[in-house]
Amino acid sequence: MTDLDHLQSRYLDLVRRRRMYSGLLLIVFVALLAGGFQIANDRNAGGFLRGLPHVFDYPSELIAEAAAKAANLPGLMWTYLPALVETLNIAAVSTLVGALGGGVLALLATRGLSPWPRMVAPVRRLLDIMRAIPDVVIALVLIFVLGGGPVPAMIAIAFHTTGALGKLFSEVVENADTKPVEGLESVGAGWLQRMWLAVMPQVAPNWLGYALLRFEINIRASAILGFVGAGGIGYELRNAIAWGPGRYDAAAAIFILLFVTIVVIDQASSTARDRLIHGEKP
Template identity: 65%
Template sequence: MAYVDHDPRAHYLALVQRKRLYGGIMFAVFVLLLVSGFVLADDRNAGGFWNGLPNILGFPSDVIADTLPRLDLLPGHLAKYFPALVETVNIAAASTLIGTALAMLLSLLSTRGLARWPRLAPLFRRVMDLMRAIPEIVIALVLIFVLGGGPVPAMIAIAFHTGGALGKLFSEVNENADLKPVEGLASVGATWGQRMWLGIIPQVAPNYFSYALLRFEINIRASAILGFVGAGGIGYELKNAMSWGQGKFDEAAAIFILLFATIVVFDQLSSYVRNRLVSQEHH
């Protein structure tokens, strides 16, 4: 009977080489798809990308050229568009609150071991998938067609998408919760809502709050973008300022400054709060 000497090191090196080969093939396929997709998109756009590439700095230079001679008007522009910025932040805040409440309910209904109706848990998961899959701008365009322009369609669209996105994150947090408090509450006759509110929510609230803050940052940007399709806020004012062209770019610069400052402030604030929450959890 022949004796076969299996060298563990050689076997390991063979596995590593095979893994690298598969990884290289996947990377090559990804690059090929990326290049082909770009070429197709450029052709559908009448080849405008390469022709327009030399003009990439044209708009920023026009904005700077319009703004520098009128720096004395900048404080007035900032004050003029500040109410629109407040409207944008209000849209983001309201949609985050509504979306967070919806995400909490959907996540609890779709988490194994916590679901009110276990057989319907997959259905609630698919609902959250659908809510995440539809972009906010598509929902906003439909609602603007039905309800007209303004902040309400933007708020509903962002809240709908936020509910699906946060619901996925919340359900993952719920799966790590300790079920002993829930079992204790069930033993004394507590309802499903009472078990969730008293047994689960106190455990997961810091993570919920952290994710909601992160989503609030995203929703500020989303509400500004939706303004371009007529959903109100500072995005709508920016669209108008850019549409007026040269001579009004100093107003666009003021809006850019307001947006940038707002995003930086809320980013730093939410990062500070999230870090405090994490440090409290560790203690």
């Protein structure tokens, strides 16, 4: 057997072994998924399969009542507008704080740019931890300590945003050209000067694009956190739903407000990101 035949035989053996391992992992995954579904279905009071035909009962009741009280929707939307503004404020402040913290940690977590090379690994693990803890868990703990309101929601979302943006920002910084940094270092520029004058002009468009994308995500997150008592439009939506029939027009008005707001901000931020990254179109 020639060396080429030997290499080909080993390669085919590795391919077969990888396919076998992939197949075993797929079987284990399907078994865990099926077992988990059965456990969840047993713990469900009504059962998933028995309740499946009724999945559209609540939306149909809500839409029917909202249609019958359509004249009330504009007034209700105006009533809940301050709560929507509070949700937008939570998202904006948490995004700003998270972007600033994520930017600093991203620079500290980048090899070759961090002023303390030994801190690169610990900072990266810190970003992993901040990104791994769900913001709703942090909000629940803070609500227990600080009480309900927008402050726990802002802190929780900002904490998670710092970890998420720090990871994205660090990947952008790693692709930055280091020649300007080396040039400034050769003339005696300090670390802050090198970062501000050599790195930031390269990464700023992508950083702003990621921050705008995160702002969209944080609007949804701040609305969801309202369900656990963190204020904003989510808190009003929970109350409207909790009242049940008779207040479905209020829930519909809040849904419309959220939908319109998210669509408008999504379109605006998408346009802004495109202009920041690709420049003004001719």
